[in-house]
Amino acid sequence: MMSLNLQRTKVIGCIAVVIAIGFLLRSGALQSFLSPQSVQSFISKFGVAAPVVFMVVYVFLTVFFFPASVLTIIGGILFGAVIGAVYTILAATLAAAIAFKLARWFGRSFVASRVGSRLKGIESKMSGDGFWSMVVLRLLFLPYIPLSY
Numbered sequence: 068m069m070s071l072n073l074q075r076t077k078v079i080g081c082i083a084v085v086i087a088i089g090f091l092l093r094s095g096a097l098q099s100f101l102s103p104q105s106v107q108s109f110i111s112k113f114g115v116a117a118p119v120v121f122m123v124v125y126v127f128l129t130v131f132f133f134p135a136s137v138l139t140i141i142g143g144i145l146f147g148a149v150i151g152a153v154y155t156i157l158a159a160t161l162a163a164a165i166a167f168k169l170a171r172w173f174g175r176s177f178v179a180s181r182v183g184s185r186l187k188g189i190e191s192k193m194s195g196d197g198f199w200s201m202v203v204l205r206l207l208f209l210p211y212i213p214l215s216y
Contacts (some may be wrong), residue, residue: 080173084131106141118154119144125158130166184214 106124113120121142129135139159142151182189193200 122158128163128188129162
């Protein structure tokens with residue numbers, strides 16, 4: 068069992084990283100870098116590797132709460148609607164898997180210590196009807212990224 072100090076260290080570390088990235092994303096310099104024109108010129112410099120670079124950037128930014136809709140639109144601008152959708156779906160799926168693993172690693176024991184035995188019921192419901200549970204939660208119009216975590 069993980070010690071309470073290690074749990075707190077993980078949670079504090081995760082919060083610090085999210086806050087730091089949030090400040091970077093809010094800064095004017097980074098916002099101008101993330102404009103569609105800037106991203107397009109940056110990604111196009113990579114030639115054949117541009118799709119891979121786009122997907123890596125997509126995964127990194129969405130894991131740290133950058134709005135995926137902006138990156139999805141940029142993917143369509145860069146690669147066209149069909150190919151851009153393929154790259155976006157691949158990147159979004161990978162980002163969701165990474166976010167899930169990060170949430171499990173950083174937060175599972177922390178949440179278990181707060182929620183207790185109710186976590187087993189939630190896990191049971193999600194393992195049996197996870198898809199429909201997420202559909203219902205998404206229809207509640209809760210913020211998607213924190214909901215995914």
